[in-house]
Amino acid sequence: xTLPIDPSKIDPEEIGEEQATLEMSHEDAIEHVRDVFxxxxxxxxxxxxxxxxxxxxxxxxxxxxxxLGACNPEVADRALDATDNKLGALMACNVVIWEEEPDxxxxxxxxxxxxxxxxxxxxxxxxxxxxxxxxxxxVDEAFANL
Numbered sequence: 001x002t003l004p005i006d007p008s009k010i011d012p013e014e015i016g017e018e019q020a021t022l023e024m025s026h027e028d029a030i031e032h033v034r035d036v037f038x039x040x041x042x043x044x045x046x047x048x049x050x051x052x053x054x055x056x057x058x059x060x061x062x063x064x065x066x067x068l069g070a071c072n073p074e075v076a077d078r079a080l081d082a083t084d085n086k087l088g089a090l091m092a093c094n095v096v097i098w099e100e101e102p103d104x105x106x107x108x109x110x111x112x113x114x115x116x117x118x119x120x121x122x123x124x125x126x127x128x129x130x131x132x133x134x135x136x137x138x139v140d141e142a143f144a145n146l
Contacts, residue, residue, distance in 0.1 A: 005118065014118060016111025016136060020146045021104060026064040029097050029105035033146065034068055037095060040142035042070035046092050064099040072138055079113060079131050083122045090116055093135070095142075107146060109139060 022029045034044055046069030054060035069092030079087045090112040100106050113132045116122035 004120075010118075014114060016109070016114045016132075016139065018107075018109045018139060018143045020107045020143055021100070022107060022146060023103060024105060025103060026066070026097070026099045026105055029107070030066050030068070033095060033097055033107055036145045037068065037070045037142045039145065040138050041072050042093070042138065042142070043073060044068050044070055051098075066097045068095045068097070069093070070095050072135065075131060075135050075138070078127075079116075079122070082125075082127050082131060083116060086121045087112065087116050090121070093139075107143075109143075111135060111139070 022032065024032065030047075034047075037044065047067060049064070049066050051060070051062035051065035054062050071092040076087075076091060093109070093112050095107060095109045098106050098108075111132065113122065113128070113135050117124055117128055117132065122128050
């Protein structure tokens with residue numbers, strides 16, 4: 001399969017990549033990130049620990065890794081309409097937290113709205129541009145407060 005884009009040439013800004021490092025325990029980082037994203041206007045309807053599952057199921061030996069599925073209901077509703085419901089396959093907007101070392105956590109996020117537009121799941125029009133801008137502002141606010 002040939003990809004329609006060269007992933008090595010994608011500017012992290014094109015996919016809304018954000019990253020921060022927190023100096024705290026993994027559990028404290030999860031709580032802090034959840035609170036900050038909630039304060040920025042996101043709900044967190046889904047959360048889980050892939051590391052716990054993988055360590056239990058296949059003895060993976062993974063360090064703590066946690067996923068918060070953040071969602072702003074108003075923007076999500078608009079995005080579903082703008083993409084003929086296709087964007088739901090990428091929801092929720094995941095924010096991941098992994099332990100780089102004890103008391104050092106990495107928080108990472110990419111924009112599903114930008115990625116959907118980049119790969120053709122979402123239209124490249126003014127409506128989608130507004131949605132990308134709105135979610136970007138919410139994420140920027142959250143990362144500024146981490």
